[in-house]
Amino acid sequence: MSLIQVKDLYKIYQMGNTEVRALDGVSLSIEQNEYISIMGPSGSGKSTLMNLLGCLDTPTNGEFFMDGINVATMGDDELAHIRNKKIGFVFQTFNLLPKSTSLRNVELPLIYNGAIKAADRKGMAIQALERVRLGDRIHHKPNELSGGQRQRVAVARALVNNPAIILADEPTGNLDSKTGEEIMALFDELHKQGNTIILVTHEEHIAEHAHRVVRLLDGKIASDDLTSRAR
Amino acid sequence: MRSFFWENLRIALSELWGHKTRSILTGTGIVIGIIAVSLMSTLINGVDTLFEDSMKFLGRGNLYIEKWPWFGDEDWWTLRNRPEIELDMADDIKERSEYALVVAAERGRSANLSYQDLSAENIFIHGVTANYPEVSTVDVEFGRFFTESEDRTGAQVVLLGSEVAKNLFPQGNPVDKMIFAGSKRFRVIGVLAEMGKFMGSFSNDTQVLIPLATFNKIFHGPWGKRTITVKVPEDRVDEAKEELRGVIRVLRGQKPGEKDNFAVNQQNAFRQTYQGIKLAIGGTGMVITALSLLVGGIGIANIMFVSVKERTREIGIRKALGATKGQIQGQFLIEAMVITASGGLVGLIISTLISLAISKFIFPANMSFGVAFMAIGLSIAVGLFAGLAPARKGAKLDPIEALRYE
Secondary structure, eight states: OOSEEEEEEEEEEEETTEEEEEEEEEEEEEOTTOEEEEEOOTTSSHHHHHHHHTTSSOOSEEEEEETTEEOTTOOHHHHHHHHHHHEEEEOTTOOOOTTSOHHHHHHHHHHHHSSSOHHHHHHHHHHHHHHTTOTTOTTOOGGGSOHHHHHHHHHHHHHTTOOSEEEEESTTTTSOHHHHHHHHHHHHHHHHTTOEEEEEOSOHHHHTTSSEEEEEETTEEEEEEEOTTOO | OHHHHHHHHHHHHHHHHHTHHHHHHHHHHHHHHHHHHHHHHHHHHHHHHHHHHHHTTSOTTEEEEESSOSSOOOOHHHHHTSOOOOTTHHHHHHHHOSSOSEEEEEEEEEEEEEETTEEEEEEEEEEEOTTHHHHSOOOEEEEOOOOHHHHHHTOOEEEEOHHHHHHHOSSSOOTTOEEEETTEEEEEEEEEOOOOEETTTEEGGGEEEEEHHHHHHHSOSSOSOEEEEEEOOGGGHHHHHHHHHHHHHHHHTOOTTSOOSSEEEEHHHHHHHHHHHHHHHHHHHHHHHHHHHHHHHHHHHHHHHHHHHHTHHHHHHHHHTTOOHHHHHHHHHHHHHHHHHHHHHHHHHHHHHHHHHHHHHTSOOOOOHHHHHHHHHHHHHHHHHHHHHHHHHHHHOOHHHHHHOO
């Protein structure tokens, strides 16, 4: 079975008398170690799909299996556990806790994991920070780091729980192009190491780092192609 | 689950540290509330101890037959016009009452004492029967008490209260010395052990005891308050009181239906009145205290709502990373409880210091372990209640909305 299996996924909002079909029957499967980007103009349902794939939201209708688990009908707390164990988020605005050090920020998913002993957390967090080459910045707070370094802390935080997928929402949107390329190089590297990566972006040159591009339009999949990078 | 507690505690402490002024201002309401509640309880405990100590002066099984009741709302003129207690009733009472174990009589008035060139003014001269030690808590420290025959013959002997002895005989043993009470010479036969004060005013230490017969012989006329003290078995006080009323009514020839023209007083009367006062003061105090804690709690709830609002994005991040509703709720609840518990601790320290000062200068008011425990428990409970609504609000936030919050 695929890592992510989505079938006839609908997300419908009721705005007064009008029905807004943010997702209008999306079917998609993503395999282990795929590197996929999801593209589309604003209003295409891109964000809605990302929120569903990130288990931050539940669909109005449809099937959604993640790692063989049916997440479409889960309650809030079950979804929280899935997010914690299966998904590593990387956001456009980094979303680090401003008053906490890199180490504490990266430890956060481990704290909510529940199965990891407090004594082991620090070592795991340092390891994740070393993977993004921030081993020398573990006691720095976000405001003492550059934008690229902040995003790398966020990537380390996404990695620390060994999630099934890394879900990156416009990860370079707040970075200059040079730093953006550095972050993309990091994702390429993580992909080579065996991680499954989903990029949500509207920038073509970012999307091209992936091996597969899914384009959305009006809540439907408009195209689903392999890129030049795919062998 | 335990690790979340420590984690939340850590978050709470760093949040509070990050907003020092706000935390101090917020906690102050609780500090004041806890000072109020713990001082209140400590003071009541102190007054209780004081009261019980004082009550030792009045034997539990003693009934005091007097003209005036200790408490009550009878008409003053009626009371005033009652006949004085005839102290020679004592023997008849002893004879007629089944419950009476000891019947002692006493009378007193003030007079000036002197020894050589030293004098003590306005000393309470207490004329008592030889069995007085059996109905009171006086102890002879030096010398001896007077005998029954000394009492009967009206011997001019005196026992000094400890204060009086100190004043008249600053150095040296007063026993066998001759002192003057008014114009009469008395031989000192003993000194009473120090007793402390009764209800903070009257003290046995500033009186002297002479035989009742001697008192009657010297101080003619209607001098002083008269009391017949009847010692009865402690578990039969109520029956004994009824019996005594009957005996005295017969001795005084009162007609049926006529109101008693005397009072049978007992320790219980003090106790009941005291309990009533204590309940009134304590009750009022508790209401005021509860109000101040309520106000403090509202302050906490308010600031926690602000905190939840300010940290909407943080809540979004935590939820995205896998925090459950319960974990978010726990985080804010613990934060509220940390504020109130710290406030409670500070309040407890301050009120301990105040109660130490009171103990040193006014009266014994020691902070008990129970009061300290209650104060801390109460402050944590206030935090729990005040934090509940804000914490639930934070926990219910939608992660997507919260992450977008600027």
